[in-house]
Amino acid sequence: xxxxxxxxxxxxxxxxxxxxxxTILIAAIVxxxxxxxxxxxxxxxxxxxxxxxLQGHANYQHRESWSSLASTxxxxxxxxxxxxxxxxxxxxxxxxxxxxxxxxVKERDGIYIALTAYVLIGLVAxxxxxxxx
Amino acid sequence: MxxxxxxxxxxxxxxxxxxxxxxxxxxxxxxxxxxxxxxxxQIAVGASLISVVATSAGASVAFVRDxxxxxxxxxxxxxxxxxxxVTGAYLAGIIPAxxxxxxxALMMLQSAYFTxxxxxxxxxxxxxxxxxxxxxxxxxxxxxxxxEVEYGVVNVPGGALLMLVAGLxxxxxxxxxxxxxxxxxxxxxxxxxxxxxxxxxxxxxxxAGAGALVFLARGDVATVIAAPVALxxxAGALAGSRLLPHVxxxxxxxxxVAILVLIAIEMGWRAIxxx
Numbered sequence: 001x002x003x004x005x006x007x008x009x010x011x012x013x014x015x016x017x018x019x020x021x022x023t024i025l026i027a028a029i030v031x032x033x034x035x036x037x038x039x040x041x042x043x044x045x046x047x048x049x050x051x052x053x054l055q056g057h058a059n060y061q062h063r064e065s066w067s068s069l070a071s072t073x074x075x076x077x078x079x080x081x082x083x084x085x086x087x088x089x090x091x092x093x094x095x096x097x098x099x100x101x102x103x104x105v106k107e108r109d110g111i112y113i114a115l116t117a118y119v120l121i122g123l124v125a126x127x128x129x130x131x132x133x
Numbered sequence: 134m135x136x137x138x139x140x141x142x143x144x145x146x147x148x149x150x151x152x153x154x155x156x157x158x159x160x161x162x163x164x165x166x167x168x169x170x171x172x173x174x175q176i177a178v179g180a181s182l183i184s185v186v187a188t189s190a191g192a193s194v195a196f197v198r199d200x201x202x203x204x205x206x207x208x209x210x211x212x213x214x215x216x217x218x219v220t221g222a223y224l225a226g227i228i229p230a231x232x233x234x235x236x237x238a239l240m241m242l243q244s245a246y247f248t249x250x251x252x253x254x255x256x257x258x259x260x261x262x263x264x265x266x267x268x269x270x271x272x273x274x275x276x277x278x279x280x281e282v283e284y285g286v287v288n289v290p291g292g293a294l295l296m297l298v299a300g301l302x303x304x305x306x307x308x309x310x311x312x313x314x315x316x317x318x319x320x321x322x323x324x325x326x327x328x329x330x331x332x333x334x335x336x337x338x339x340x341a342g343a344g345a346l347v348f349l350a351r352g353d354v355a356t357v358i359a360a361p362v363a364l365x366x367x368a369g370a371l372a373g374s375r376l377l378p379h380v381x382x383x384x385x386x387x388x389x390v391a392i393l394v395l396i397a398i399e400m401g402w403r404a405i406x407x408x
Contacts, residue, residue, distance in 0.1 A: 082360040092190040093342030122215035130350025
């Protein structure tokens with residue numbers, strides 16, 4: 001396929017990438033579904049009220065610390081569970097890049113180690129920027 | 134739960150059309166949330182970015198497994214798209230809604246142009262100096278089957294510049310920017326079309342993920358919207374991709390163009406009214 005010098009990394013990618021990505025993706029979808037059904041079952045009034053509040057409210061911000069988020073999710077709060085599900089979902093691209101980084105380290109390919117590290121740092125910088133911005 | 138069911142259905146429809154048109158669900162879910170659910174664009178963008186991550190994660194797995202994704206091209210260009218996406222997502226929290234709506238209208242017109250002007254491959258036998266140093270060239274199965282043909286890659290800086298714009302648009306507007314990405318790789322860097330599409334699919338998730346992380350960390354993702362949207366778009370995209378081999382997409386092309394132009398007009402009108 002893409003490059004004549006990348007046979008080994010392709011083989012590893014073909015075996016592991018689908019397994020890892022699918023596992024994270026399915027985990028996120030299961031958590032989201034569970035949260036959504038819990039919300040519909042337990043807190044439908046909260047959902048409707050929250051939805052109407054969002055309509056026409058451009059400056060929505062709901063920032064919670066990760067520890068309080070995890071705590072509410074563990075106590076079965078549907079909002080917390082869904083937020084955790086969304087966070088797990090965004091781990092899929094992070095995991096993909098991290099996996100590529102490991103592959104290039106294994107290949108000892110300096111240029112691509114640097115390029116992939118830049119992408120990883122960019123993703124982490126996005127979290128920091130969002131937190132402080 | 135009428136509202137939740139409605140959002141799921143709306144998102145599934147957007148994902149379905151996005152998969153059939155090849156433009157992705159993000160292009161359709163943002164205007165759908167604005168027009169039908171009366172959700173402000175910043176919230177729609179945050180929800181859409183999460184749904185783009187979900188759909189691309191599922192779609193790109195098959196391409197990587199089948200060997201069409203050029204991982205080196207993806208990683209080299211991700212530097213540009215991630216930079217653009219993080220910047221765009223940061224700016225989306227600052228700039229007024231009417232500017233976002235105007236940009237969205239322009240992106241719709243670009244997507245319509247892309248849908249109309251899709252052309253075939255123009256494969257080059259060898260890479261230019263920079264692409265050769267980055268080992269970006271590769272091999273694909275020949276049309277006749279049996280053996281593989283080599284392809285080269287050119288104009289990496291030009292492609293990276295367009296990728297920076299694609300990333301910026303993704304972070305600002307909550308779309309995958311697949312049309313821009315394929316244009317950069319196909320027209321500017323002369324990668325084979327199927328490799329461009331597969332590599333773009335691989336990249337879309339990372340680009341959208343970069344933007345989504347900014348939105349999530351900032352607290353700009355409304356969970357009650359984003360959760361049903363992510364699930365609905367993913368289900369719709371899955372159904373669309375299953376149906377894709379059985380429908381004549383060429384005959385639907387003009388309908389997609391009409392939808393995109395209508396969305397562009399609506400978004401443009403909102404921008405002018407909001408200004």
